[in-house]
Amino acid sequence: MASDLVVEARGLTKYYGAQPVVNGIDIEVHRGECFGLLGPNGAGKTTTLRMLMGATPPSAGSLDVLGYPIPQQARRMRERLGVVPQQDNLDPDFTVLENLITYASYFGLRGPELDRRIAGLLDFAALEAKAGVSIGTLSGGMKRRLTLARALINDPELLILDEPTTGLDPQARQLIWQRLRALLGQGKTLILTTHYMEEAERLCDRLMIIDNGHVLVTGSPAELVRRHIEPHVVEIHGGGVEEWYDTIGRPLVQRGERSGETVFCYVNDERPLLDALSRRPELHFMHRRANLEDVFIKLTGKELREG
Amino acid sequence: MNFSLPVISVRWLPVWRRNLRVWRKLSGPALIGNFGEPLLYLLALGYGLGGFVGEVKGLPYIVFLASGIICASAMNTATFEGLYSAYTRMAVQNTWGGMLAAPLDIDDIVLGEIIWTATKSLISAIPILIVAAALGAVHGWGALWVLPVVFVTGLCFGAMALVITALAKSYDFFIYYFTLVITPLFLVSGVFFPLEGVPQAVQIGAQLLPLSHAVEIVRPLMTGQAPPAPALHLLVPLLYAGAAYWLATVLLRRRLMS
Ligand SMILES: Nc1ncnc2c1ncn2[C@@H]1O[C@H](COP(=O)(O)OP(=O)(O)O)[C@@H](O)[C@H]1O
Numbered sequence: 229m230a231s232d233l234v235v236e237a238r239g240l241t242k243y244y245g246a247q248p249v250v251n252g253i254d255i256e257v258h259r260g261e262c263f264g265l266l267g268p269n270g271a272g273k274t275t276t277l278r279m280l281m282g283a284t285p286p287s288a289g290s291l292d293v294l295g296y297p298i299p300q301q302a303r304r305m306r307e308r309l310g311v312v313p314q315q316d317n318l319d320p321d322f323t324v325l326e327n328l329i330t331y332a333s334y335f336g337l338r339g340p341e342l343d344r345r346i347a348g349l350l351d352f353a354a355l356e357a358k359a360g361v362s363i364g365t366l367s368g369g370m371k372r373r374l375t376l377a378r379a380l381i382n383d384p385e386l387l388i389l390d391e392p393t394t395g396l397d398p399q400a401r402q403l404i405w406q407r408l409r410a411l412l413g414q415g416k417t418l419i420l421t422t423h424y425m426e427e428a429e430r431l432c433d434r435l436m437i438i439d440n441g442h443v444l445v446t447g448s449p450a451e452l453v454r455r456h457i458e459p460h461v462v463e464i465h466g467g468g469v470e471e472w473y474d475t476i477g478r479p480l481v482q483r484g485e486r487s488g489e490t491v492f493c494y495v496n497d498e499r500p501l502l503d504a505l506s507r508r509p510e511l512h513f514m515h516r517r518a519n520l521e522d523v524f525i526k527l528t529g530k531e532l533r534e535g
Numbered sequence: 536m537n538f539s540l541p542v543i544s545v546r547w548l549p550v551w552r553r554n555l556r557v558w559r560k561l562s563g564p565a566l567i568g569n570f571g572e573p574l575l576y577l578l579a580l581g582y583g584l585g586g587f588v589g590e591v592k593g594l595p596y597i598v599f600l601a602s603g604i605i606c607a608s609a610m611n612t613a614t615f616e617g618l619y620s621a622y623t624r625m626a627v628q629n630t631w632g633g634m635l636a637a638p639l640d641i642d643d644i645v646l647g648e649i650i651w652t653a654t655k656s657l658i659s660a661i662p663i664l665i666v667a668a669a670l671g672a673v674h675g676w677g678a679l680w681v682l683p684v685v686f687v688t689g690l691c692f693g694a695m696a697l698v699i700t701a702l703a704k705s706y707d708f709f710i711y712y713f714t715l716v717i718t719p720l721f722l723v724s725g726v727f728f729p730l731e732g733v734p735q736a737v738q739i740g741a742q743l744l745p746l747s748h749a750v751e752i753v754r755p756l757m758t759g760q761a762p763p764a765p766a767l768h769l770l771v772p773l774l775y776a777g778a779a780y781w782l783a784t785v786l787l788r789r790r791l792m793s
């Protein structure tokens with residue numbers, strides 16, 4: 229295995245009963261990059277991450293993480309891994325500080341070196357003022373930051389984060405993004421899942437979109453937008469939009485999709501479409517550059533996946 | 536399914552220490568409350584009932600009762616900890632999930648939890664021993680040998696409880712275990728009354744069960760006598776502990792690694 233590869237998975241597969249939940253996926257994650265795993269609810273993201281950390285054995289395929297064969301040597305690998313799980317599992321009976329000390333004990337860490345590290349992590353997580361406070365009184369954002377600090381207790385090379393910002397308000401999310409960027413600056417490798425395309429676009433060097441346990445596409449966010457979607461999107465709504473689209477709009481667009489009252493037009497050249505729209509003042513429209521979300525919706529479909 | 540024997544390593548220690556830390560924080564300050572219940576039982580039953588029954592097997596009833604209650608309390612405490620508290624850590628707080636993301640394995644967690652349940656048994660037995668001593672139901676320092684027996688009893692019932700926890704879908708499941716296993720065991724193991732009076736079949740059955748053997752050792756120890764064949768009597772709860780330790784590990788590997 230090339231030393232630059234932190235994760236190397238070939239044909240990774242997981243069955244629950246007769247159902248393949250992860251179906252023969254290949255993953256390569258390079259040292260120092262931020263790798264994003266995207267997909268609708270139930271796509272197999274968490275299951276994939278659980279296989280990477282050795283929490284569940286793959287049904288088939290080969291897997292190396294940090295140079296260790298998984299699951300055979302998962303425990304040794306985890307000495308160098310940090311995990312932020314999808315569901316917080318902080319110890320509710322403990323204070324912030326006790327949570328960190330207790331988690332450190334699972335790694336066999338103690339003493340003055342640990343005290344220094346914990347002081348640094350409280351600072352990093354902006355929780356110095358909360359060290360003696362019990363978990364129940366923390367906000368969602370603080371809990372998430374504490375979980376992140378806890379995942380860093382062993383100064384890991386690789387960090388696995390399962391939906392690190394789901395359910396957080398924009399300020400709390402921004403703060404987590406800042407911290408994740410700082411970790412990338414320190415040379416750590418990050419693997420994360422997210423539902424927020426703008427989060428993936430901002431943080432990730434490379435992405436993989438999966439659905440039903442299959443890989444749909446892999447590449448950098450810019451690459452995926454370039455390769456898989458027309459560069460311009462015009463969203464149109466208003467009275468008579470359907471009829472207008474069927475008679476006038478359709479020939480002017482490369483691809484159109486209806487979603488409720490709105491028609492999404494994907495075009496290589498937006499000018500003819502905008503000209504046509506300027507003659508119909510009753511139609512409201514918004515023109516923007518195509519983004520990752522458009523790619524995601526195109527590949528995984530518009531229907532709702534309840535969680 | 537992975538049926539291999541549990542891997543034994545010192546990694547159980549941080550699991551045990553985490554539980555101790557929680558206990559010290561939440562229950563430690565209330566330790567004094569642990570004296571109340573045994574005091575009430577020993578006073579009410581020991582003197583109240585003892586006034587009617589007089590001596591049992593050559594012992595004042597309060598002495599007979601104190602040794603039984605110590606063993607029953609060891610069983611109940613370890614069972615409760617291995618069911619409700621362990622289930623909370625496994626399925627509600629996901630404490631074990633956190634440990635499994637660190638370099639700990641399920642085998643380490645199971646061992647740490649079983650030793651913790653036995654520790655809780657010790658914590659419950661010590662106040663009873665002190666109360667019994669204060670009431671004159673204990674003869675000499677030799678009674679401290681009761682504590683290792685209590686610990687083994689805790690290992691046995693804690694491990695059995697973890698087997699149930701590994702199979703449980705909710706807390707409700709545990710009622711059946713108490714009703715079908717723990718309570719009958721409590722009644723046929725010579726805690727409140729000697730088994731001579733009960734049918735032969737029950738007596739033989741009780742010999743196959745772990746609690747009566749603990750009682751058999753603890754009772755002479757409390758009265759300053761050497762227990763007959765202590766190794767043999769310890770062997771039964773130890774066998775139960777070993778088998779349940781292995782089974783709990785196998786079942787929890789299946790449940791948590793799926
Ligand atoms: N332990 C399990 N047993 C059975 N099915 C499971 C288990 N874990 C996950 N699944 C199923 O596998 C699929 C993928 O789940 P998951 O990996 O959690 O998806 P995601 O994280 O992408 O939302 C879902 O259909 C889920 O119900």
Ligand SMILES: [Mg+2]
Nearest residue numbers: 273274275314
């Ligand atoms: Mg998930």
